[in-house]
Amino acid sequence: MPLFASVTDLSRDANTLHRCRYGVIEVIDGQFRRVLLRPWPKILVGPEVLWFGKWLHQRRHGDRLLLYYNQPWRQPNFLALAYALAARETSMRSIRVGQEALDEIARLKKSDALLCDVGNWRISQRFMQRWGWEPHCPAAWWHRHFIKRFYGTYPPRPAWLNRMA
Numbered sequence: 001m002p003l004f005a006s007v008t009d010l011s012r013d014a015n016t017l018h019r020c021r022y023g024v025i026e027v028i029d030g031q032f033r034r035v036l037l038r039p040w041p042k043i044l045v046g047p048e049v050l051w052f053g054k055w056l057h058q059r060r061h062g063d064r065l066l067l068y069y070n071q072p073w074r075q076p077n078f079l080a081l082a083y084a085l086a087a088r089e090t091s092m093r094s095i096r097v098g099q100e101a102l103d104e105i106a107r108l109k110k111s112d113a114l115l116c117d118v119g120n121w122r123i124s125q126r127f128m129q130r131w132g133w134e135p136h137c138p139a140a141w142w143h144r145h146f147i148k149r150f151y152g153t154y155p156p157r158p159a160w161l162n163r164m165a
Contacts, residue, residue, distance in 0.1 A: 025105075060086075
């Protein structure tokens with residue numbers, strides 16, 4: 001497998017997604033585009049988020065969303081949503097499709113849960129709970145950890161995923 005592979009059909013390439021630990025889900029105009037598989041995890045550093053996050057958000061136009069996920073070596077039964085990068089006009093439909101793609105990858109990997117650390121205060125706890133996430137691990141005031149548990153019970157596949165099969 002090449003260092004950077006691209007998956008456009010989650011059903012057809014289920015084995016590839018199951019094997020690869022790191023990827024980026026790309027959603028454009030409310031439509032799943034692809035998963036770019038990566039050879040290494042997305043590791044965030046404070047300056048990247050503080051300096052470049054807002055700058056990238058302001059300069060990226062259109063309805064586009066990138067979701068970076070990692071499958072940690074020490075906890076292979078979990079997936080971590082490491083970073084979300086939205087363009088200025090990203091729609092709720094794109095967010096929903098990205099979330100559904102992430103749920104499907106968790107199902108293909110037989111993950112017990114998804115984890116994330118929400119650093120943007122414009123994303124409320126109520127919003128996260130509406131999408132199936134719940135608060136997890138009390139942390140410092142600048143960290144808000146959330147978990148979306150599956151333990152073998154995954155959300156139903158959305159219609160757009162069934163059309164891929």
